[in-house]
Amino acid sequence: MTALTSAKxxxxxxxxxxxxxxxTTAGASRRRALGKRGLEPWFYLAPAFxxxxxxxxxxxxQLINVSLYDYRxxxxxxxxxxxxxxxENYQKLVAxxxxxxxLGNTVLFAGACVVLTLLVGTxxxxxxxxxxxxxxxxxxxxxxxxxxxxAVTGSAVWLFLFDPTLGLVNKAxxxxxxxxxxxxxxxxxxxxxxxxxxxxxxxxxxxxVLVTVYxxxxxxxxxxxxxxxxxxASMPRIARSIMLPMLRPIVMVVTIQxxxxxxxxxxxxxxxxxxGGIAGQNxxxxxxxxQQAFAASLYGLGSALGVIMTALLMIVTLxxxxxxxxxxxxL
Amino acid sequence: MKIARSAxxxxxxxxxxxxxxxxxxxxxxxxxxxxxxxxxxWLFSEVNQDPKSAVVKAAVSDFEASHNGVKVDVQxxxxxxxxxxxxxxxxxxxxxxDVAEFGNTDLASYVASGGLSDMTADIKAWDESKxxxxxxxxxxxxxxxxYGVPWYVGVRALYYRTDLLQKLGLEAPKTLADVETVARAVxxxxxxxxxxxxxxxxxxxxxxxxxxxxxxxxTKKGGTFVSGLDSAGSRDGISAYARLxxxxxxxxxxxxxxxxxxxxxQFIAGKSAMTIGGDFNYKxxxxxxxxDKFAVVPVxxxxxxxIAPAFAGGNNLGVFxxxxxxxxxxxxxxxxxxxxxxxxxxxxxxxxxxxxxxxxSVAASNPQLDPFIKTLAAGTNFVPVTETxxxxxxxxxFTGMYQKIVTGKADVNTATGDxxxxxxxxxxxx
Numbered sequence: 001m002t003a004l005t006s007a008k009x010x011x012x013x014x015x016x017x018x019x020x021x022x023x024t025t026a027g028a029s030r031r032r033a034l035g036k037r038g039l040e041p042w043f044y045l046a047p048a049f050x051x052x053x054x055x056x057x058x059x060x061x062q063l064i065n066v067s068l069y070d071y072r073x074x075x076x077x078x079x080x081x082x083x084x085x086x087x088e089n090y091q092k093l094v095a096x097x098x099x100x101x102x103l104g105n106t107v108l109f110a111g112a113c114v115v116l117t118l119l120v121g122t123x124x125x126x127x128x129x130x131x132x133x134x135x136x137x138x139x140x141x142x143x144x145x146x147x148x149x150x151a152v153t154g155s156a157v158w159l160f161l162f163d164p165t166l167g168l169v170n171k172a173x174x175x176x177x178x179x180x181x182x183x184x185x186x187x188x189x190x191x192x193x194x195x196x197x198x199x200x201x202x203x204x205x206x207x208x209v210l211v212t213v214y215x216x217x218x219x220x221x222x223x224x225x226x227x228x229x230x231x232x233a234s235m236p237r238i239a240r241s242i243m244l245p246m247l248r249p250i251v252m253v254v255t256i257q258x259x260x261x262x263x264x265x266x267x268x269x270x271x272x273x274x275x276g277g278i279a280g281q282n283x284x285x286x287x288x289x290x291q292q293a294f295a296a297s298l299y300g301l302g303s304a305l306g307v308i309m310t311a312l313l314m315i316v317t318l319x320x321x322x323x324x325x326x327x328x329x330x331l
Numbered sequence: 332m333k334i335a336r337s338a339x340x341x342x343x344x345x346x347x348x349x350x351x352x353x354x355x356x357x358x359x360x361x362x363x364x365x366x367x368x369x370x371x372x373w374l375f376s377e378v379n380q381d382p383k384s385a386v387v388k389a390a391v392s393d394f395e396a397s398h399n400g401v402k403v404d405v406q407x408x409x410x411x412x413x414x415x416x417x418x419x420x421x422x423x424x425x426x427x428x429d430v431a432e433f434g435n436t437d438l439a440s441y442v443a444s445g446g447l448s449d450m451t452a453d454i455k456a457w458d459e460s461k462x463x464x465x466x467x468x469x470x471x472x473x474x475x476x477x478y479g480v481p482w483y484v485g486v487r488a489l490y491y492r493t494d495l496l497q498k499l500g501l502e503a504p505k506t507l508a509d510v511e512t513v514a515r516a517v518x519x520x521x522x523x524x525x526x527x528x529x530x531x532x533x534x535x536x537x538x539x540x541x542x543x544x545x546x547x548x549x550t551k552k553g554g555t556f557v558s559g560l561d562s563a564g565s566r567d568g569i570s571a572y573a574r575l576x577x578x579x580x581x582x583x584x585x586x587x588x589x590x591x592x593x594x595x596x597q598f599i600a601g602k603s604a605m606t607i608g609g610d611f612n613y614k615x616x617x618x619x620x621x622x623d624k625f626a627v628v629p630v631x632x633x634x635x636x637x638i639a640p641a642f643a644g645g646n647n648l649g650v651f652x653x654x655x656x657x658x659x660x661x662x663x664x665x666x667x668x669x670x671x672x673x674x675x676x677x678x679x680x681x682x683x684x685x686x687x688x689x690x691x692s693v694a695a696s697n698p699q700l701d702p703f704i705k706t707l708a709a710g711t712n713f714v715p716v717t718e719t720x721x722x723x724x725x726x727x728x729f730t731g732m733y734q735k736i737v738t739g740k741a742d743v744n745t746a747t748g749d750x751x752x753x754x755x756x757x758x759x760x761x
Contacts, residue, residue, distance in 0.1 A: 079445030
């Protein structure tokens, strides 16, 4: 949207002699264009704005609002007086070592999921371009099956597979002679539990990356590759200097999507580690927020967590966009 | 520039925020007390629903026959989503029922939300109430007022495998120390079996250990609760329970995650020599593969012949604060939770009655109930009756403490100290 409006503004900007004298930034020219055109652009934007404000703006407004109050079940149902406490909920969180360890868990866990999803998805996409059509179709059908599986069902099935006594995985491991896996609990150790959940997450999210990146590779016109080849470029060089830059917008989109999805993981952790693991060792921000806001009825504190989560995601995404912009790519 | 503008917009938004508070509902007690109309009732749905429905149906037609112009509309709600249902009912009184069944550990938080109506006067005026088990009635008491009538109670006792113990020449444990030695001996002889299946998350199995050693979860000191988990007695009880979750009895790899149900399932599956299970588990055990090879005794205390105080779980019937028919609703509660229908509920579902005399009469004709009735008679105990307990429970402070100890993440002194501090913080936050 930004690219579109600034492009429009530039077109109108060229008509103004004032602007042609000094090179202006897109922002400055847009502001002038706004002044000239008055309310017209807003009028076109109105339908989208109204929907966004109703579906996004209002909930976020209430989220921030609730996070500034001492808002528990008693306050909601009118038994206790509502008290504005300012940033107290945030102070409580910042002072709580559990919050920091949960935040650390979330960053590590989500980071690992993002990297693994992208690696698996991209490598399979590259592989898919070199497969025979029927093998490729089979690969796509299988991965779309994983993608289509609801998170709750997928988690339950994975949990069955990795059950200490009855699970197929342990049985298979024992049958090939690894007897230490007899009755081995995958969810007992913190990192093995995270590993188990992460593999389930990668399993159900790599197909999106696969499909998108594959489509991106197919969209690169063969002429470009041919031209590079005629110029004597090697295959790795083509991959690095031709294909990757052309795929960049797509890789960027799937990365941002993955970051957002994986930071927001809830069902998999909640189901596979039984609500956060032994003594809460596998809590991530979203499950922690649910525990505080709904299970413990501390809506104010839970909202503060939600606000922090939203802010973090926006910062991560903005930083990522900024880095990409600096390297010369625009969305 | 852009940043400055968004900062200004944010400041403006912040200003707007402080001007309007988040929504709250008015859940004041209803002022009307109509003598006719429809009484809406919420009961929990059960895995085995039909016998419960039949008894309730009979009670409803009884009630409708004796009350002209009154209809009773019963809805069954799932236990798992009760929290959402009840909170929604408190937030929107027009969708709330008049009468509801609820777990006794949830009571204090419902009262704090202003959701339940004071029934002290109704209970006092009710002739059957004098026979209610006073320890169980006390679980409905918040600030000297009763907010419900105990409908049935659940206590846990020690299940053990007679065949396994006999083979080793062992007798049923007579003290808590016996439980440990017997469990260790059975596992040593049968390495595939758990000596006793208990769980790091099975809080109600752990509580008898705590109380039998003179420990407390929390005690009320001037208006607020203070955690007693770091007292010497509590630490003894917590260590004693944690000693069961060791490789030579119930390996933490397997047992640290178990809740109460999971540990009983091990016994039912024939994978453990003992377990701490409730009267409500008896039917399932008696129908399992181990049905001819088990017996039940009360969980023993520290000295032979004593019984460890059990957690008095159970469900109440109560009246909603927003009900427009308090008197009628209370009368329906007294009918369904009265002696006649408690007896019927026992016959249909096996729910233990809350009247001392009804308990005695069902025990006389059902010898398998004996250990549970004895446990009740020896005196039960309860979690702190405060709305903050549901927060403590949701945050897993109590079970997390056991799990930290049995997984070796913290020693007993550190874990109990941390848990007590965390509890006190929640107690103090109200």
